[in-house]
Amino acid sequence: MNSNHKRLSIGGRIDREQPVEFTFDGRSLIGYRGDTLASALLANGVTLVGRSFKYHRPRGIFSAGPEEPNALVTLATAGRRQPNLPATTLELEDGLVAESQNRWPSLAFDVQSINGLLAPFLSAGFYYKTFMGPTRRAWMFYEHFIRKAAGLGRAGSGHDPDRYDISHAFADVAIWGGGPAGLSAACAAATAGARVALIEQDFLLGGQLLAEQSDSAAAAWLRQAEAELESSETVTLMKRTTAFGIYDGNVIGLVEQRDPSNPQLAGEARQTFTMLRARSIVLATGAIERPMVFSNNDRPGVMLASAARSYLNRFAVLPGKKIIVATSNDGAWRAAFDLADAGAEVIVADVRAAPSTALAAEAGRLGVVVRAATRIVDLNGGHAVRRATLNGPDGQPEAACDLVCVSGGWSPTVHLTSHLGVKPQYRDDIGGFVPGAFPADRFGAGSMMGTYSTAGAIEDGHRAGIAAAWFCGKSMPVPAPSKLDLGETATALLREAPSIGRGKAFVDFQMDVTTGDIELAHREGYESVEHLKRYTTLGMGTDQGKTSNFAALASMAALRNATIPETGATTFRPPYTPVAIGALAGCAIGHHFKPIRRTPMHDWHMANGAEMIEVGLWMRPFFYRQSGRDSNEAYIAEMRSVRQAAGLMDISTLGKIDVQGPDAAIFLDRIYANGFAKLPVGRARYGVMLRDDGIVFDDGTTTRLAENRFFMTTSTAKAADVLSRLEFLLDTAWPDLRVAVTSVSDEWAAMSVAGPKSRAILSAAFPVLDVSDAAFAHMGLLESEWQGRALRILRLSYSGERAYEIYVGATAGEQLWSRLLEAGRPFDLKPYGVEALGALRVEKGHVAGPEIDGRTTLDDLGLGRMAGKRTGFVGDVLRRRPAFQAPDRQRLVGLECIEEGKRLRGGAILFLPGEKPYGHGRGRVTSVTFSPERGHYVGLALLAGDVASEGSEVVAVYPMKAETVRARIASPVFLDPQGERLHG
């Protein structure tokens, strides 16, 4: 255990009555409720917390918020392992186990820190220049080693023991940021009558006010605002919640962390991904302090001035005793004063020639040494900073130090405003980018808009809150906000140039990008900020360059002798901070990964030995275990059963669409390649639909139930796509047609009885129906009732055998299924699964999904005659384009395996005998089955038309299993080409 020796005995917003135990790299330490991991580490004197990405340089805690580039840790508690988390945002909780990253064997002694010696070779573009040769494939060799060396933390591979949730939330006004501007906006919007959601990433509200002393006027103002919001019924306070992105329709992506201090939430989701929909948004996201660029500015002990003040006043941690505050503006002086007041020796090195007399007077009162027109040029120290070299009117004196606070000004946090395309605009008076013009439903407030004083931020927020509520039609009177003036002096900002000593001067700490890298990129022509970003990896770390972007832009602008607005800014994209994949998945894992569809006969299948398979979202019987010892044996047995007696198949998964209206026949004539207008009532027809580009879209049968009513079936896979397509065409292309299309897929249970004994079974099952050939011909319809529910029987065949499709109301599906099995028992009726179904259709040469794969035309599939010379249907024009008539276009053929003991495989590539098996070949095998009828494997294939002559041989190569087999080209119809069995 350590002693919290840097913790002050009083002050701060921590609860000293609640100590919290945690470990860092195996060391047991103590913090307090209200600490972050970073503040607790600092309190315990831990200054070295990580290693840098490329050079493995030692790094310490740099900030106190989500902008942290250095102090990334891995949480590795109770089976979970989450890498790259900023210690500055981790709320301390009992039992927290944190590990440093990117080091071996230890943080203090990291072997790969040798990379620092190789730095001259590891400049920007190093990989691009070094690993591209000597051959084109060289990268494939190097990549393995580079990937191993790259990266920061490592994610775990075990099962994540945590639970995650997804939820939807709504508000009139969403307010991003719980600082003075956001709080003021929330109070105003709520008073105006709006339903408000206030989003704050921290576990405390207050933003910059938390860095004020806990007994100050700021603290009192904060308490009052918080109490007002907590008592309002229309305000939802979303603490521990990060807004990571904004999307169309004012949808805001939020991730909320569970409150670790609330034991009642122990079993709840660790993180909840919430999609918040708001009518208007107030952005009060604050600003991020910029570092200063000088040699070795990345040493542990270098910290943003605002962060040092936050650690002091919020967490009661004095992070150093000999402190240099290097600044270019007034803001950092407040940190200097507070640190001095807490007992530290402080030197202020201000790059400006003449800081204000008021500041100098206060410095004198507190014993702060002021060095004007002075900058740091270099730092000394390994695992902790020890000495600084200054450059000013006094020459280059060295000063001992254990903490260097830096402030190069402020950058408004415009990331989130950029997500929907609001371009940042440069404001010269504040030396930073602010959001450009907002759309009418979005408003900005506070330092994000360049208003850096607390009093101004409160006024700003108040106005924005009222405006946002007004946008939602909420306009109750709102009194003026409570004032709070912290006496901040105007920030006189000087844009300081990098000051380079002997060591590297870092611009992007996380990605190890230095001023030298930017100069190199400039020399090599990568002058655009977008090129600079990609060439140097600047801003591409998990912190998205929150602290580095501006310094890099300023450097490039100086190198190009251009202004900053001329140089431009890169585009910020979601997520603002990293989001765990688990949070995005929420509870859609395991059996909730996707919704499952069950047919009305599902329970029967489960109870009767079906091995189920997922087909899209549907669960379907693959085969029945009583049919054979494995799937191969079972499907062949089930095929034989259909061919020799009869089989019963659950086809409820077929898409079913009710098409009604006076213009229904015209509509079908336009969407099918073959005609339907003349189809008589009571008859069914096979139809094929094309896409606009002439490619086959889907096939199925459509039955005319009445003059104005049709019953369409589609393939299982395309059911939703077909309905969507029909609706689209009716809404856009032919709104004049009086047609209604409705999915009735769930309405009907459907089953197919196929085989030579199917008619006898039908007679037995429905003794009152006349199913004789005379009364019920092939492609005919028979409508009746069964058990008080509608019954439709279609005489259709997919297997090549006499067959009937039976449709009944879904609630009676399982009853009818059982009835058919009972009636079919004397005829040896057996259920069969989709594997046998697929095999039966291959034998018969029917095309299905593997052939209708989004690349084939009617002619490719041998169905061209269906369209004949018809015109006016979807896809009609483009199906006739010359490319589709090319002689080497792949066409449907049958293949018969001619090597004994070998088999064909779906996906095999086809070559001519003697051809080198390389590349895409002449075609591909699409579907295969063992054919009990033929006694060997047969298949369907798409083969180049100029070599597809029946009787000749091809070689089917299956590289996945290193198999090669000879096959003979045949007609795709392997069984009963005359169709006699349909009537047998």
Added chain:
Amino acid sequence: MASPDFSLSVADCPLIQIEGWDGTLGQFEKSLSALLGTKLPDSVGETVRQKGLLVIRVAPRRLWLALDDGLEAPSLAVDPDLGCSVSLGEGRERFRMAGAHIAPVLSKCITVDWRAPAAAPGRAVLTSLHHVPVLFLRTGDAACELIVPRSFSRSLSDWIADAAG
């Protein structure tokens, strides 16, 4: 499932869909209103209750007639020149939910703002639950129904039960 704060039950859902043609919509609505003996809901999401029948406008030209349990479907002879009807009662199931925790449970299921006027008692919203299209029907201050496709019913009721757990 049932607890003091949340209950879920599943039942069949007798349902008829009626749709009118563009151009003759006024005539269609007049005729349908006479057939049902009630005025029709004016806009999408509105409902009208008539004895054991709930008339829901689910699209500008499309209405659903949801029947209370055990009620015989009315005989509706829609003039084919004005519109058409199709029965959907075999293919839908009705989830009835109630309890003090209904709003937080539903927030994990559907994108419907429980407090919005569009979701007030008597209103209907077509939305999706785990990517599946469902119809949300607000039936009371702390009660609602979801009309879901039968094939997804078990999967969706599991989802809701887990969200409530």
